[in-house]
Amino acid sequence: MSAETGGGRAVSRFALNQWTTRRWSVAEAVDGCVRHGVEAIGLWRQDVAEQGLDETVELVRDAGLRVSSLCRGGFLTSGDALDDNRRAIDEAAALKAACLVMVVGGLPGVVPGEPLGAISRDLAGARERVAEALAVLAPYAGERGVRLALEPLHPMYCADRAVLSTLGQALDLADPYPVEQVGVVVDTFHVWWDPEVFRQIARAGERIASYQVCDFLSPLPADVLLGRGVMGDGVIDFAPLTTAVTEAGYTGDIEVEIFNADVWAADPDEVLPRIMTRFDELVGG
Template identity: 55%
Template sequence: MHDLTRLSLNQATIRQWDVRQAVEGCARAGVPAIGLWRERVAELGVERSARLVRDAGLAVSSLCRGGFFPAATTAERQRRIDDNRRAIDEAARLGTDVLVLVCGPAPDRDLQAARAMVHEAIGALLPYAQEHGVRLAIEPLHPMFAADRSVIVTLKQALDLAEQFPADVVGVAIDVYHVWWDPEVLPQIARAAGRILGFHVNDWIVPLPDVLNGRGLMGDGVIEIRKLRQAVDAAGYHGPIEVEIFNERLWAMDGDALLELICDRFRSWV
């Protein structure tokens, strides 16, 4: 990717900056879009965050995150659905039509039941999402996160779920960190045509320094990032490409220096 026209900075990559700093940093660096996180938006407020992004001329590529649907009780499941409705509201007010769903783990070891809860919750949210013009992007996570973050662990699973709902409302977010290992990833990306709502890049370092916070900059690991990006392009997705990296070492860097490095790696490896 020789230019930055599709680059979006996922806010988790630069945790040392709040919303204002991240927006201003993107504007300085010529990064055209940002992926926001609900927790950081809440610090400043939705309306002020939206105004900052708008005034800087940036696009909001997505809001992270909704999901975490399975729960041990009916009341708790309903509370989670209600919170996802708030997330849909926030996405619409921030000017993005993509809410990323990390679906959540099983509360009681029953994976099948937990996946049924995910399906039920997305069905419950569907009319509200349609009403607000927000699309729900199911993000499959690497299987090592099945115990604590998501019972949806392959792109095939995510598509099997998404295809039970209208394509203009429910799709998938594809993160290379979570799918690169999958022998079915290329045919599943092709299958996802019309339902790809986001594409996230980073790298898998060997040895992995930390399961959650050990992702690498593009080019520092083993993922065929460009091959996956080309597959996503071929499937018809030409939207923003979010750089989403959880890494303690990067969070300790000067923000502007990190953003410059991200731009260089994006040009070279994506």
């Protein structure tokens, strides 16, 4: 969990993704990180907006926290999302976030959790729209020193959240851009099943902009979005994935991001030490 810096101080790579302790506001989460010795936080745009962007910038600066990611831009497949993504990039720049996580969006018209109405079933077309939007957004991000992090989501979310389904596909999409402009997210929940995952992590190398961890629960809960579990509660073997990400050259923070009804119902001050212990035991880094 920790590494010696040049000055000899141990740096913890554990990062709290804010939605793991979703009951906490940004201010409360920042305070929680300080009290529990967490050095980095992944923030969510809507919570930052609620706290106020300027105030959030001050809070994380005063607390000495690294912003491991801003979640999230994307949803590029339906309507005109460019303006909103430009705003997301500006926010990531203000927060000095290590990356802006991009969840690219599902099939046009499909709304998560809602019955299907008028939708497009043109999956190849939706994927093409993502590539087109990226061609506009990547240079904009580059000019502001922001790194876009393309996140392949588990294929069970292909219809409603992300037509980007594998790490290989994300790397193909990132290929035309400088590594500091477009990277990828390796999220254990989304990629653990992929027969190509170790080959693609090695291929990713410097493209890895974020390493996120949580477990994959079995059986899945009724709402599959909440199938993310505390490490050790599911089926994932984390050590080989951490080793692969490390060997690929990734030295950044490791975010624990858990969407889970039980975790959300629990006291965040109980959750945080519990996941930090499991992180030390199972994830390493």
